[in-house]
Amino acid sequence: MIEGDGLSDAELREILTRYRRVAVVGASREPTKPASYVPRFLMRQGYEVFPVNPFADEILGVKAYKTLEEVPRPVEIVDVFRPSEAVLEVARSAVKVGPKVFWMQEGIYNREAAELLKSHGITVVWDRCMMKVHNRLFGSKPHIPV
Template sequence: MSGEAIPSDQLTDQEIQEILVKSKRIAVVGMSRDPTKPANLVPRYLVSRGYIVIPVNPFANEILGLKSYRSLLELDTMVDIVDVFRPSEEVKHVAEEAIKIRPRVFWMQEGIYSAEAAKILASNGIKVVWNRCLMKEYIRLMGRGKQ
């Protein structure tokens, strides 16, 4: 984000908690095979909390024993959340794919924001979260136990 401040997504704790409670399937774009990276740690945590995680990474066939897809357009199931671990400059392209699969929520991880993507998604009826870590929000709002 070239050093500029990221604005707030203006979502309340109640709205975030509702997303966490009502969601089951999460496609993770940019999920990593490297267990030391947040793009592996966060999805692994989500699996441990009972979510169905679907890796999206064009360079991996499988991550955490789960089939990995090259793009959102290859998914063969509906997802509630598209969780993005890609640079802000790449988010618009991911958003354009997401619109075609119609998730309820498009979530840009901590430090990630694209105003253009957020506008496109919102105009297509998709709730947009940005600059928040899904794992941190889960721990903060739901505690560490099972959902």
């Protein structure tokens, strides 16, 4: 069982309201995968999304970046769709680009990564779906392909 990240709804609401530039690490071209429909949802909610995938040139109609460090604008949230065991490497890259928030999607958690990020003043969210949290807090309706 994954321990909770300890963030309150007020803190999550603040994150989702204040920070609008999101790098999605592990973004997918496959429309039925959460790594595709969650970033698409975020785009529809007005977030600026930067897909990060070393195997894609374009995702959701926007340029995809091979690495987090290649994203040209300052990233406020790093949203991670990678296996828990791959998260530490992503966290090390995130420390270099300095986001405000590092968000590990549902089912994803890496304690060492969380400790590293927190030691650099980065807020860490884990085991939560950004789309589901947005829907719960703001009443938005997610579009999940069937």
